[in-house]
Amino acid sequence: MSNRSIRRLPDSELEVMQALWDCSIPAQRGEIAEKLRQEAQKEPAQTTLLTLLGRLQQKGFVAIEKQGRASVYMPLVSREDYRKAQSRSFVDRLFGGSMQAFANALADGGLTREELDELRRLLEEQKR
Secondary structure (H helix, E strand, C coil): CCHHHHHCCCCCHHHHHHHHHHHCCCHHHHHHHHHHHHHCCCCCCCCHHHHHHHHHHHHHCCCEEEEECEEEEECCCCCHHHHHHHHHHHHHHCCCCCCCHHHHHHHHHCCCCHHHHHHHHHHHHHHH
């Protein structure tokens, strides 16, 4: 799956992916539920979590393997690849692909001079 073809996930599915990315891989359902509980201060119902993991499998984000009576879960899309794809998609959707419009919105959006300088520094580092 190329970065451009990674589609945006609904918030509930993205939360599950973020929890999975934070687990040791392969992850068991209980590990994922614990990560979700730590983040949201509540654990999702087992059936809800299994439904979301099934949807993520159908979308090509997660592989599910049976190990005995239990299943284990592995991300098929990395956090970095998802972020890259969604960053580009965000600029395309909100700013018509214009990096200048995006930069203007950041500058006009209340970022401090220090934050803008840090962003500039980070972008320069990426060029190297």
